[in-house]
Amino acid sequence: MLLVTMTIFGFLTAKYRNIRRFKFQLSIFILLYIIGEIFELYKFPILSTSLPYIGPQFHITAALFLAIMLWLRLYSGRRNEYKMIDKFESVEQDDLEGTNGNM
Numbered sequence: 001m002l003l004v005t006m007t008i009f010g011f012l013t014a015k016y017r018n019i020r021r022f023k024f025q026l027s028i029f030i031l032l033y034i035i036g037e038i039f040e041l042y043k044f045p046i047l048s049t050s051l052p053y054i055g056p057q058f059h060i061t062a063a064l065f066l067a068i069m070l071w072l073r074l075y076s077g078r079r080n081e082y083k084m085i086d087k088f089e090s091v092e093q094d095d096l097e098g099t100n101g102n103m
Contacts, residue, residue: 002041006034025069032062 009030016024036058051057 002034002038006031006038009034022073029062029066029069032058032065036062 009027013024013027013031016027018024036055038055039058040055
């Protein structure tokens, strides 16, 4: 099952080759996480002796990649002055009456 999902997300990563696309970045994150799961579940004798904690290290790398990716996307969005949808604005009664009358 892990190999099938790794193949799917590997294909998606190859399809969206632009590193600035969110789909590509998420595919990289999921690939790193799946690789960590494979190393954690299947103890490879060659790697388990020299690198005993390689599975959890891949998980930590995937989490750091996700955090940095999201932080950079937020930073670049604010730097370029894109409008963020992170606050609620109150709706006045006049605004509601104006929309209902136009229908």
